[in-house]
Amino acid sequence: MRALWSSRAKNDYLSDALALLEGWTREGREIERTLQLSDSQHAELTERIKVVADALHLRPEIRRLDGRTQIRVGANDGDDITAGEVTLAARIEDAYRTVTSED
Numbered sequence: 001m002r003a004l005w006s007s008r009a010k011n012d013y014l015s016d017a018l019a020l021l022e023g024w025t026r027e028g029r030e031i032e033r034t035l036q037l038s039d040s041q042h043a044e045l046t047e048r049i050k051v052v053a054d055a056l057h058l059r060p061e062i063r064r065l066d067g068r069t070q071i072r073v074g075a076n077d078g079d080d081i082t083a084g085e086v087t088l089a090a091r092i093e094d095a096y097r098t099v100t101s102e103d
Contacts, residue, residue, distance in 0.1 A: 017086045030074030042069045048095035
């Protein structure tokens with residue numbers, strides 16, 4: 001038997017999950033994070049993100065600007081943020097901790 005979730009309950013659940021991710025902010029239908037990384041850390045993090053994003057069928061936007069790595073995750077079709085995007089953000093946080101602890 002499956003429980004049915006109303007869209008309001010789903011959004012509350014995702015908002016709660018997103019609130020647990022330190023440093024991520026919500027801008028409309030996207031979530032974003034800016035990280036201070038070296039060039040080598042940026043390259044390693046980007047590769048790790050690509051692996052997870054491919055598995056989740058998501059396409060985050062990753063930019064390098066003035067020694068910072070900017071990451072944006074959002075729905076391609078203009079829908080609200082999904083569990084997949086919040087999951088990707090959590091996995092990015094894990095990868096970030098791994099990359100920065102290796103130095």
